[in-house]
Amino acid sequence: MLFTHDVLVKIASGDVDLAFRRRRTPAVRLGSTLRTEVGVLEVDEVAAVSEASVTDRDAQRAGYATKPEVLAHQRPGEDRQLYRIGLRFVGADPRVSLRSDTDLSAKDLDEIVAGLRRLDARSGHGPWTTAMLELIDANPAVRAADLAAGLDREKLLFKVDVRKLKERGLTESLDVGYRLSPRGRLVLDHIQRSNPT
Incomplete structure (x- = not known):
């Protein structure tokens, strides 16, 4: 509603x-x-x-x-x-306090990342969680349609995936677009440190 x-x-x-x-x-x-x-x-x-x-x-x-x-x-x-x-x-909304909860151990971060990997494994379009976090981090307050186009995704399906990240307290919605939450920033930093390019 x-x-x-x-x-x-x-x-x-x-x-x-x-x-x-x-x-x-x-x-x-x-x-x-x-x-x-x-x-x-x-x-x-x-x-x-x-x-x-x-x-x-x-x-x-x-x-x-x-x-x-x-x-x-x-x-x-x-x-x-x-x-x-x-x-x-x-x-x-319990997700609000979750977004700002950054008191996470390395084990906590590993468990969150493992949960993201499970989302990737169940996906019909391949691994997406890290790419989505990086995209939102680089493009805060950008329309969902524009972000979806950046990943060659249909907007409504893209938004479904963003909600999965939001459920974990990793992103937050803005009037236009999204941004990483403090928790999401910490998780993305952990992923990037664990997988340097």
């Missing part, structure tokens, strides 16, 4: 705790979590509802002034169902 920055801030503060989406199937499940720029959200309600059941109070809880306003922002289509989705802020 996508939210504007303003809505995310309101969810984090507790001012917004509902969302409405008209979809063919719900994009989230009860109990699932969403990692966002403001932290982790938990889905605590997913219910198919009729437009008639939506109230002005529901609209306000979703960040809109009135019921007609929330309904006007829904996708059209007879084949789509309106879903009411309850949300609550559950805390900071």
Whole structure:
């Protein structure tokens, strides 16, 4: 689910705790979590509802002034169902603290690199983790499409791989593009020291 920055801030503060989406199937499940720029959200309600059941109070809880306003922002289509989705802020994204955790021993670094090598081994397009870290390091704040072209990769698949690095606290997203986190910088330095060219 996508939210504007303003809505995310309101969810984090507790001012917004509902969302409405008209979809063919719900994009989230009860109990699932969403990692966002403001932290982790938990889905605590997913219910198919009729437009008639939506109230002005529901609209306000979703960040809109009135019921007609929330309904006007829904996708059209007879084949789509309106879903009411309850949300609550559950805390900071654990990847944020992981990115700045650089208190790593040589053994820790070796284990992280071994995990990256496992990603490389499972890849359908060959080893990519070191090349991706080096590319992001050399090109911070560059659009994903441009970075993907530099590796002759399709943008969406490239972004999937970047997310794998982000899960390990090695990269962070910027308004445009990415950069290495302090942890990512340390890991890349370790790789380069271990494999001098």
